[in-house]
Amino acid sequence: MDKQETHTTGISQSDRIPADLLFRIDEAVTHYPISKRSASLPLLHLWQNHFGFIDDSAVNWISKRLDLEPINILELVTFYPWFRQQPAGKVCIRVCRTLSCALAGGFEVRDAFCTAAGINPNAEMHGHTPPVSADGKFSVEFVECLASCGSGPVALINDDLVEDITPEGAAGILSQYH
Ligand code: FES
Numbered sequence: 001m002d003k004q005e006t007h008t009t010g011i012s013q014s015d016r017i018p019a020d021l022l023f024r025i026d027e028a029v030t031h032y033p034i035s036k037r038s039a040s041l042p043l044l045h046l047w048q049n050h051f052g053f054i055d056d057s058a059v060n061w062i063s064k065r066l067d068l069e070p071i072n073i074l075e076l077v078t079f080y081p082w083f084r085q086q087p088a089g090k091v092c093i094r095v096c097r098t099l100s101c102a103l104a105g106g107f108e109v110r111d112a113f114c115t116a117a118g119i120n121p122n123a124e125m126h127g128h129t130p131p132v133s134a135d136g137k138f139s140v141e142f143v144e145c146l147a148s149c150g151s152g153p154v155a156l157i158n159d160d161l162v163e164d165i166t167p168e169g170a171a172g173i174l175s176q177y178h
Helices: 019-029 036-051 056-065 070-079 099-104 106-117 167-175
Strands: 091-096 138-143 155-157 160-162
Touching: 019 036, 036 056, 036 070, 056 070, 091 106, 099 106, 106 138, 106 167
Parallel strands: 091 138
Antiparallel strands: 091 155, 155 160
């Protein structure tokens, strides 16, 4: 995965698309010669992997690139919780809330991660705009099943799958990311 560029500069993302991202976008579109629209999700993943989130300029740019209307891209960004419209923390904590993990204590683990990260556990949880710690270091959000249901509660911390988490162990896990 690309190093995520999560800081904001005041310049829209579409004004600073690097050549290698453009190359990969062009290459991805070639996989869908009959319907360019089918490249929407691959392009959104490429974009978020590079920039860390998808701003309004990205929605407009991608829609133009695929000969679509902006709403055709925006509806994907707002439908899939994986896509975000605001920067996440440098350390992005995604806690599974699906049944097996929930029964094993996933909600308590999420609260413990929030507390350890300095985030209000009562903060609004929405995948598109996750709560971020004041220093920008951590964000915590819920996601659906991470395909490790037998070892819950499970969380994805950046690209690391962490299993069998307890609320008591959450702070120690985050300390590895300092
Ligand atoms: S229910 Fe949590 S990993 Fe499947």
